[in-house]
Amino acid sequence: MDNHYHLLLxxxxxxxxxxxxHINGLYTQYFNRSEGTDGPLFRGRYKAILVDAQSYWLxxxxxxxxxxxxxxxxxxxxxYRWSSYKAYVGIDEVPVWLAxxxxxxxxxxxxxxxxYKVYVGQAIDKGLAEFYGKKKLRPIxxxxxxxxxxxxxxxxxVDVPELAAERVMASLEQIIEAVCLYYQIEEExxxxxxxxxxxxxxxxxxxxxxxxxxxxxxxxxxxEIFGLASYASAGATIRQVKTRxxxxxxxxxxxxYILLDLTP
Numbered sequence: 001m002d003n004h005y006h007l008l009l010x011x012x013x014x015x016x017x018x019x020x021x022h023i024n025g026l027y028t029q030y031f032n033r034s035e036g037t038d039g040p041l042f043r044g045r046y047k048a049i050l051v052d053a054q055s056y057w058l059x060x061x062x063x064x065x066x067x068x069x070x071x072x073x074x075x076x077x078x079x080y081r082w083s084s085y086k087a088y089v090g091i092d093e094v095p096v097w098l099a100x101x102x103x104x105x106x107x108x109x110x111x112x113x114x115x116y117k118v119y120v121g122q123a124i125d126k127g128l129a130e131f132y133g134k135k136k137l138r139p140i141x142x143x144x145x146x147x148x149x150x151x152x153x154x155x156x157x158v159d160v161p162e163l164a165a166e167r168v169m170a171s172l173e174q175i176i177e178a179v180c181l182y183y184q185i186e187e188e189x190x191x192x193x194x195x196x197x198x199x200x201x202x203x204x205x206x207x208x209x210x211x212x213x214x215x216x217x218x219x220x221x222x223x224e225i226f227g228l229a230s231y232a233s234a235g236a237t238i239r240q241v242k243t244r245x246x247x248x249x250x251x252x253x254x255x256x257y258i259l260l261d262l263t264p
Contacts, residue, residue, distance in 0.1 A: 001071060005082075006064045010053070010102065020046050050150060052142030058106045059125045060141070061088075063132065066124055077120065089117040170214045170262045172225065178261045179207045182254065193227060202241070202251065206258070208234060209241040214262050 007023075009016065028041040051060060065077060065085045074080040078091060086092040088100055090113035104112045107119060131141060140147050170178075180187050183203045190204050208226055211217045219231035219238075228234050245252045 001067060002073065006067065008057075008060060008064055010099070016048060020048075047137060048139065049137060050140050050142075052146040055143065055146070056128070056141050058103055058119075059128050061103045062120045062122070063124050063128050065120050070124070085120070089113045089120075169216055170210070172211065172215060172217075174262060175207055175210045175215060178258050179203050179210065182258050182261070191227070202244075202254075205237050205241050206251075206255065209238050209255075210258065210262070212238055214259065 009019070011019070024042050024046070031041055032038055051057065065083060065088070068074045068080040068083060069077055077083065077085045078089075084098055084100075087094045087098055088104065094100055104116060107115045128141075131138070140150060142150075176187060176190055180190065180203070183201050183206075185201060185203055189201065190207050192204070204226070208222050211222050211225070212219070217225075219234045222238075223229070223231045223234040226234065228237075241251075245255060
């Protein structure tokens with residue numbers, strides 16, 4: 001578009017942040033070299049929306065392809081060069097990076113190019129237009145059961161940071177109860193300032209980590225609650241848990257189970 005672009009991405013992994021950094025970063029380098037400029041090209045972070053593919057994938061492709069026409073940037077979609085539309089309707093060859101089968105298979109088995117052309121020629125779905133017409137977009141596009149299933153899932157497998165705003169925050173009491181129940185320990189163990197070789201359970205550090213992840217507490221607040229000397233100590237403990245989680249399958253499994261217990 002004139003000041004932004006749309007991408008419809010389907011990935012089996014939660015790696016959206018990585019690929020967007022790659023795409024925007026490489027294009028910025030290319031643009032700066034080509035135009036003899038320097039500095040960032042894109043303003044702010046991209047907006048990520050998690051989509052219920054079964055219900056909205058086909059409609060969303062029509063919305064994106066019709067955007068230039070709706071914005072009066074062209075008189076016909078086949079004239080607009082910054083779009084994959086012509087590849088979907090058989091005018092252009094499909095580039096290696098573009099997967100059209102998933103959407104075209106939803107159109108039917110015969111004359112898919114012509115059928116998709118007719119489909120995109122129809123008006124945009126009213127509900128979808130209303131969704132994207134809002135000033136503040138929601139991070140999930142789907143019906144209530146889909147939203148509930150996503151928000152009830154494991155936070156670490158959903159690569160959409162905005163989902164945190166949708167998820168009901170756990171309380172300190174719920175976190176402590178879930179950690180103690182999982183590790184089969186008394187609550188007093190959580191508040192003991194033990195460290196070093198004598199520590200046999202990661203419960204205390206896990207509780208601090210969860211206070212930040214699912215209760216959205218600031219480091220200073222966590223430090224005060226757990227009787228630490230400073231917020232830097234809380235930050236160091238939480239970073240250690242993040243690092244260990246990445247390298248320790250058992251800890252990652254522990255956290256996943258506890259997170260499920262803390263999901264409404």
